[in-house]
Amino acid sequence: xxxxxxxxxxxxxxxxxxxxxxxxxxxxxxxxxxxxxxxxxxxxxxxxxxxxxxxxxxxxxxxxxxxxxxxxxxxxxxxxxxxxxxxxxxxxxxxxxxxxxxxxxxxxxxxxxxxxxxxxxxxxxxxxxxxxxxxxxxxxxxxxxxxxxxxxxxxxxxxxxxxxxxxxxxxxxxxxxxxxxxxxxxxxxxxxxxxxxxxxxxxxxxxxxxxxxxxxxxxxxxxxxx
Numbered sequence: 001x002x003x004x005x006x007x008x009x010x011x012x013x014x015x016x017x018x019x020x021x022x023x024x025x026x027x028x029x030x031x032x033x034x035x036x037x038x039x040x041x042x043x044x045x046x047x048x049x050x051x052x053x054x055x056x057x058x059x060x061x062x063x064x065x066x067x068x069x070x071x072x073x074x075x076x077x078x079x080x081x082x083x084x085x086x087x088x089x090x091x092x093x094x095x096x097x098x099x100x101x102x103x104x105x106x107x108x109x110x111x112x113x114x115x116x117x118x119x120x121x122x123x124x125x126x127x128x129x130x131x132x133x134x135x136x137x138x139x140x141x142x143x144x145x146x147x148x149x150x151x152x153x154x155x156x157x158x159x160x161x162x163x164x165x166x167x168x169x170x171x172x173x174x175x176x177x178x179x180x181x182x183x184x185x186x187x188x189x190x191x192x193x194x195x196x197x198x199x200x201x202x203x204x205x206x207x208x209x210x211x212x213x214x215x216x217x218x219x220x221x222x223x224x225x226x
Contacts (some may be wrong), residue, residue, distance in 0.1 A: 006071050006073075006077075009067060010067070010077060010081070013063055013064070013067070013084055014080075014084070014136070014137065016059075016060055016063070017084055017087060017088055017091070017136070018133060018136075018137055019056075020053070020056045020057070020060065020091055021091055021129070021133045023052070023053060023056065023095075024053060024092075024094050024095045024098070024129075025126055025129060025130065027046050027049055027050075027053065027095055027098040027099075028094060028098040028101070028122070028126060028129075028203065029122075029126065030045065030046045030098070030102075031098040031099070031102050031105075032101060032118070032119060032122040034046060034101065034102055035104065035105045035108070035118065035196065036118070036119055038108065039105070040105065040106060042102075042105075043101075043102035043103070043105035043106050044106070046098055046099060046101065046102035047099050047102040047103060047106075050096070050099045053091075053092060053095040054092065057088055057089075057092040060084075060088045061085070061088060064081055064084060064088075067081050068081060076217075079216060079217045080217050082213075082216075083213040083214060083216055083217035086209070086213045087136060087209075087210050087214070090206040090207075090209045090210050090213075091206075093202075093206055094129060094203050094206050097199045097200075097202055097203055100199050101199065104192045104195065104196055115164055116161045116164050116165060116197075117157075118193075118196060118197070118200070120157070121154070121157050121197065121200045121201075122200055124150075124153070124154055124157065124204075125154060125200050125201075125203040125204045126203075128147055128150055128151070128203075128204050128207035128208075129203065129206070129207045129210070131143055131146070131150075132144075132147050132208075132211045132214065133210065135147070135210075135211055135214045136210065136214045136217075139214075139217075139218050140214075140218075141214075141215055141218045141219055144211040144215040144224060145211075145215075145224070147208060147210075147211040148212070148224050150204075151204055151205070151207070154200075155201065155204075158200065158201040161197050162194060165190060165193055165194055165197075169186075169190050208224070212224035212225045
């Protein structure tokens, strides 16, 4: 009976982590929508909602610690708990990056660089996290490798987007007639957009981390971790 209870606890832990991932991805979508529509109320909702994610994280962290300490798991169960512990950290950091998007929206003064497809990059990294969590839910090792391969495409998308911003900045005519306010505003928007691209690239990195820990959980393989 005790072992059956332990397996039930592991099943519940997985379900709670999947629930956390749904909330995190919802906040990430909201952050992207807030940037696209310049919706300050939506941006504030994302920022204020970070507290809920932190509470979920702390609760799940304690659950993992309790399972380590009280159940003394071995073999596959030990790997599952260890991987889950790492995965909730990646999810919490994705939520922090979503909060950043909300903050960038509040700081924005104008919309520059329509050729930069922020939404496209955002959709791609959201899909990566979704697939990583599906791999975790279904013990799907093959999907873990697919996510790792996809990261190269995300890196290329982000590099291209950053290149557009930098080239445009170089080509922008700033002369003696440009006021300090105009120059400061331009540099602020450039910085905001580059930070947005960087943060979305990091979301993709966290998806790879989740896939790597999932592969370790399933096959006791550290191939994607290093």
